[in-house]
Amino acid sequence: MAKYRNYVMAKTIEEAYALNQKKSSVIVAGNMWLRMCGLKKQTAIDLSLLGLDKIEETEDAFVIGSMTTLRALETDSALDQAFGGVFARALAPIVGTQFRATATVGGSVYSRFGFSDVSALLLALDAEVILFKRGAVKLTRYQQEPWDRDIITHIRIAKGQRAAVESVRVSGTDIPVLVCAAARSEAGIRLVLGARPARAIVAADGVDGAQMETFEHIAGRTAFGDNLRASAAYRRRIAPVLMERAYTACREE
Numbered sequence: 001m002a003k004y005r006n007y008v009m010a011k012t013i014e015e016a017y018a019l020n021q022k023k024s025s026v027i028v029a030g031n032m033w034l035r036m037c038g039l040k041k042q043t044a045i046d047l048s049l050l051g052l053d054k055i056e057e058t059e060d061a062f063v064i065g066s067m068t069t070l071r072a073l074e075t076d077s078a079l080d081q082a083f084g085g086v087f088a089r090a091l092a093p094i095v096g097t098q099f100r101a102t103a104t105v106g107g108s109v110y111s112r113f114g115f116s117d118v119s120a121l122l123l124a125l126d127a128e129v130i131l132f133k134r135g136a137v138k139l140t141r142y143q144q145e146p147w148d149r150d151i152i153t154h155i156r157i158a159k160g161q162r163a164a165v166e167s168v169r170v171s172g173t174d175i176p177v178l179v180c181a182a183a184r185s186e187a188g189i190r191l192v193l194g195a196r197p198a199r200a201i202v203a204a205d206g207v208d209g210a211q212m213e214t215f216e217h218i219a220g221r222t223a224f225g226d227n228l229r230a231s232a233a234y235r236r237r238i239a240p241v242l243m244e245r246a247y248t249a250c251r252e253e
């Protein structure tokens, strides 16, 4: 269980950022991961009062507040329409409805979990991470960076894309053994592999007219690892199948 000496409901993002510059502080979002970490911190900074829980649609993008829950992403009708239901399909296997009604997109993106369905999908959709100090950073870059003390305010996803996600799990609500997300934009199809088990990566970009051999080749040059759920060899074996399914689904959408 996490223990905090002070629990601050930040009233402005500036206040939250200033407090978070100390190593003894931590940002609290859904608290679903943090509460299990056994963390002891001087100050917990809660972002709930900052209005960062909205999904806004502009002419060319969706701008999603970092405190938006996974459940809200899953059930938002505008997102559903714009991206052909992929958010609902990708997020539904994560633990359970009550869990997803609390865990946030900001907590997921910041954490860069090596098992994240959320990061895999957002990476395929070439999302941008909007940080309070640094401004907009492509998720492709943010995903590879070390954890820092900036605050994610929003995630931006350009419209005009179709995406699909495939995952394999040992049992229904467990973390995935492997995730493949694919998204089709004007630039072609992007394939992302997550839960390798390591941070999700873009395995191939601009793929067009691919055969099974292409997916086997991509899997062959991608790094996979062993963990309790599966071996690297097993992941490499199933990766081409997941890629082929996700690729076909987003091409046909």
Ligand SMILES: Cc1cc2nc3c(=O)[nH]c(=O)nc-3n(C[C@H](O)[C@H](O)[C@H](O)COP(=O)(O)OP(=O)(O)OC[C@H]3O[C@@H](n4cnc5c(N)ncnc54)[C@H](O)[C@@H]3O)c2cc1C
Binding pocket: 026, 027, 028, 029, 030, 031, 032, 033, 034, 035, 036, 047, 066, 067, 070, 093, 094, 095, 102, 103, 104, 105, 106, 107, 108, 109, 110, 111, 113, 115, 116, 117, 118, 119, 150, 151, 152, 153, 173, 174, 175, 176
């Ligand atoms: C048991 C369990 C099973 C899970 N299974 C899956 C799964 O199958 N697939 C999947 O994709 N995910 C899974 N997750 C991860 C989950 O979806 C969330 O990503 C996770 O709970 C973090 O979100 P949170 O809102 O709870 O963040 P918190 O626990 O509140 O915070 C997590 C971290 O992010 C930081 N943080 C939060 N918000 C911000 C922000 N706006 N700016 C900067 N830093 C921030 C916090 O300081 C902390 O370091 C699982 C988590 C748990 C606990």
